[in-house]
Every structure is written in C-alpha cells, then in structure tokens.
Amino acid sequence: MQAVESVLDSGRYVLGPEVKAFEQEFAEHCQSKFAIGVASGTCALHLVLRGLGLKEGDEVITAPNSFIASAATVALAGARPVFVDICEDGNLNPERLEDAINHRTRGIVPVHLTGRPAKMKEIMQIADRHDLFVLEDAAQSLGATLDGNHVGSWGDAACFSLHPLKNLHAFGDGGMVTSQNPDLVAHLAKSRNHGLADREQCDFWGFNCRLDEIQAAMLRVQLRRLDAWTHTRRTLAHRYNDLLRPYVNVPDEGPGEHCVFQTYVIKAERRDELKIFLNENGVEALVHYATPIHLQPAAADLGYTAEDFPVTMDHVGKIISLPLYPMLTHAQQDRVAELISFFYQNN
C-alpha cells in the first residue's frame, strides 16, 4: 500500500518512473540486457510475435500442453500455430521439431512449463540451423535456469507473465518481455503505446498494452523477496518429491535444470479418482490443463486429432497439480502425502 501511495503522490499513473525502475531491476534479475513492461503475459507474446514481423501463412511451432495463450497469440499475430509433441519432462521435444519445420516455419515458441526449463541447447541448435527465431514462453518460469543460464537469456526474446498466480505476481494482470536485441525492444516500447514515438508522432499502428504504474510499484517490492520465495518453493517441492515418490511420478529436476515450481505437477495413475479424493478431503488439487490446445474447439481448423501427440495425451490423462506456495507448511504437505498414500494403498 505504501508503494501505491507513492504513485498517487506523484500523480503519474502511466509509464512513469516505477515502470522504468521495475524494468531495469527485472532485466538485472534475469541476466538480460533489456526488459520492457506490458499489460499481460498474453500481450507480451502477441507484441513480440507482431514485432518479429509474422505474415499471413507463416507458421510458428509451440507446445500443445501449454496455456491457450501460447498458441492463441500466434493466431492473433496472423500466423498458424503448429504443435509438436513433448518429452517426459512436459516440455517441447527437440527431436520432434524438425518433422514440423517447413518453408513456412518462421519460429519456435518453447514453453518452460511449470517452471522447468525446456531443452534450450538442442532447440537453439535446430533454430540456428533453420534460421528461425526463438521466443521463450517463460510465463511460468521466472528465475529458472538451465546449465546456469536464466530462462529468457537463450532465445531472441522471452515473455513472462505477472498474473496473480505466478511466482512474481501483480495484483492483476501484468507481463514482461526480456531481450538482448535493442531493435526489438525499441519496437516494443512503441507498439505497447499506440506506436507513439513521442506525444505527437505515431510511427506505426500499435496497441495499448502498458504495464500499470501502480502494478510496477508493487512488483518492485515483491521482486526483492522473489529469490527467498523461490528458495522456499524449491525446498518444499523437493520435500514433496521425497514424500510422494513411492506412489506417483514426481517432477525430479533433470541434469543442469534449476526449476522454480510455478506449479507442482505429479503424474498419477487413476488421476481423476485421485483428484476427487483429494478435493473431498480438503486438498485443492487442480489439472493444468485437462484439454490440450490442439483439441480445443478454437483449434478445430488446424486439423489435429487425439492421436497426433501420444506423450501429450499420456500427460494430460495423468497430471495433477498439488498445492505449493511459500506459506505451505510441512504439516500440510504431510497431510497431502498421507492422503495420496492412503488412496493407493486402500483402493
């Protein structure tokens, strides 16, 4: 509330000093040259895809098991979303990428789902070989690293969401783009603000997708606590892993991966029954996401079927997200583990 009052005192509510300061602090935090604040994670993806100059008929490859916005923004930017299957870790399978690349392919949007980095080394090699852009959808993975390099520092640009359910969250919608490319960043600085170069001159048709000044003020306060929160999340996730390993498939970190566990997702047999059992016993277990994007009515025109991505379908039938947040107590975790253990031993 103090942060909000300082904005009120200044009387500057739109793209003022708080947004600027937050952008600098966020860039430093991500080991990125530039960061630019926008209205939401969806806007971030959309503006970057527009900024990269997608044309009608272009194709962009992404994962089918993400939140809808990863693919919807490709469609909004005028291109066609193309999906490839995922690996056991829940992220894009680099080995499937080349099957989907053709002369219309312009880029790849790997998603670092649940806070786990995608296989960026392999993805970048393939992108370089085919001269494709890589836009990291890091909406769920601020702070995650792979071989010591932050997500968001691998591709041409990365998009982050600051939605209320994210690790670093606004009190409403917010998003960030990081990039090492000054031309792209200069474009975004205009495209988020009507294409305006200054108050009077409009260089190209843009949008209004600005990060709110008061959200930026509150986010700056939170950013200072983020590392501590992430540390707690990781500790709790590792503890869950040890408690639950006998019963379900747990999200162990792969070699070189430092995950931030935006969501804590296990893969469980008889998932639907387990979910009901947990819910009935007061545990808010959810499924992210029950219907993959390629099978949504929105994607009907793209021509995919339920047989297209077997690993995705296997995931979709087994995944379940357990409560994980910095304030979660060991007693609460033990209760969840006890219920899961009971479920599999007595059913």
Place this chain on the structure above:
Amino acid sequence: MQVKYSYLDEQFADVEAYLQDLRKLVSTGEFTLGPFVEAFEKKFAAYIGVKHAIGTNTGTGALTLCLKAVGVKPGNEVITVANTFIASAGAIVAAGARPVFVDCDERYQIDVSKIEGALSPSTAAIMPVHWAGCSPEMDRVLEIADRHAIPVVEDSCPAVGASINGQSAGTFGRVNAFSMHPLKPLNVWGDGGIIVTNDDQAAAFLRLYQNHGLVDRDHVEFWGVNERLQPVQAVVASRVLDTIEDLVEARIRNARRLDAGLKGLENYITSPYRPEGYREVYQLYLATATRRDELLSFLVSRGIEAKVHYPIPIHLQNAARDLGYQRGSFPVCERQADEIITLPAHQHITDEQIDFIISVIHEFYGIH
C-alpha cells in the same frame, strides 16, 4: 499563478477511502475478473442505462473488441475521423480493418455530410468519436447507418457523462466503448476501459473473447485475447463513479466561465458552437486561436499548462502512410490542427485561475 493541466494529485489527495476499498480487494485475492469487476460493471451499466457493461484493460482494447463484436473482419473498412487520438485508428487496424477518414466540422466533430461519400462495399462499421467529450450529431449518423445497414460503434472514450437531450453517449451505437484513462472524466489509477451494449449476443461474445475464449477453465471456444479490466482499477472506478455527476457539473461550470471570458475576443480566439441539448463533459476544453503557437508559448510562460490535441492529424502520421492520404485530404481537420488549443478547464480549477487564464489571453492579444 500556476494553472496545471493534470489534476490527479488534487482529485486523489484524500486516498484513504480508496485504500480501504483496495485493502478489501487484496484480502479476497480476487485479482482476475471476479466480484469487484462485476459489481462495477453493473453499476456502470445502470449509470449509462444499458443492459451490459464489460470492463476492459484499456479504452483502445475496448474499441477493438467493439469492432470485432459487430463483425468487422480483416479487409473491411471502418469510417472514423482523423482529428482524434491515434488509438481510434489503431483500434481499427488492430481489428484487422482499414481506417477510412472523413473530415470534421467546426464543432470538431465528424462532418456527417461527408460520411456517405466515404462508404464502400467494404465498409463494415461507422465509428464516430465523441471528441473532447462532446457528442457528434448522432441522430444523423444513425440515419445514414440504418439506411445502409451498417453498424455504428461509438468511440465514446472521452465522454462518460455526455448526452444528447438526456440520452447518454454510449447508447446510440450497437456496441460502444469508453476509456477510463487517468485524464478521462471517469478515471482510474492506470489504464482501464469499458464496453456498453444492449445486444445480448455481442455481450456474450465479448465475455469469452476478452478472456482467451475460455468458456470455463478448460474449454476454449475460439482464439481470444486477454483484455480484462483490472479489479484494482474497478475498485477505483467504482468510487469515482459515485462522484461523476458532481465532477462533470464542475467541468461544465468551469467551461461556461471560460466561454463567457472569451466573449469579445471573437477575432482572435473562439470556442465552438454549443448546440441546445448537448451535454458536453469537456474532457478537453478546445478553442480555435490565431497565432496559436505563440499563444501556447505565452500561456506556458505564464504558468498556464495549455496543450494541443493534436498538432498532427492521424492521416498525416507516419503510421498512416499506406492509407493513401495527403495534406489537403481533410482541409477542416488540417486547419484546426494548426489553430486549436486546449485550455485547462478541469474540475479542480478555481474561478481565480480561470479569470487568470482569460486575462493572460487578453494580454497576449493586446485587448484590455
């Protein structure tokens, strides 16, 4: 004496009530749509007198969504004016359509007699702007639109509280947009917008489209966007809405005092004709002045924060270069771009400040 253009620090000088509302919001954790947004939408719909109000992240987003809701498709054309904020045209482009401009009249509003000349088989909507918080001749706009069976979308972004013979801006077209940007009559602490309509089908479409096309948490009906009103801003807007009538009346009072003060200067500076029955909210107090640039510098040098909205009409912006217009396309609009000036006339200006503005203008033109 200082006369500031922005009044936000004064309007929100006493924030305790707002902060109490915000604390209540924070304690519920309802940060994505939810009850605070719904409550504000209901209250706003009742104020305007429509069935549906749908909050959006911005006024620009609201306009784009309105155009989508009336069926504007890529390749279509939408008719609007060139003397408005760039977002009016930007929203048309964002909807995939092409902006087609018509000239304005001496009230700075769309010249209705020019609309039919701009129609084509591709025209999918007419989007008049309530520019500066003043309504265009909506009955004539509607008559033309009805005759050609083309939907009207009101860009009423600057005009919460404006009306014609008691009928609110935002109730003439099929689906209509308001902005709640900090310098609009109904303002929030950042960006915000709101769409109003009586069309159930359009409202149902917009509720899905603004939230990723999500029917429920798991089902996506069509590709949508994230264009949600922030609950934080809904809470602020709700409290400001309680004061909107007082606030608009104060603006009207101040504008009348300025109008009266400019009497006798008709050879130098004039405010526009203000027809009977039109309630203006003076989001901008516009006047037409000779030696405008000199007057602007003189006012600013005396501490009066006058501005120009805007010196470059949209059809002459770099962004519009592919639309095929040039200088001379819209002579009234272009002349006004060189002559208009915006004087501070907001609700927190005192009579002394208005009299000071008037005396400085007299001094500039050498009239005593």
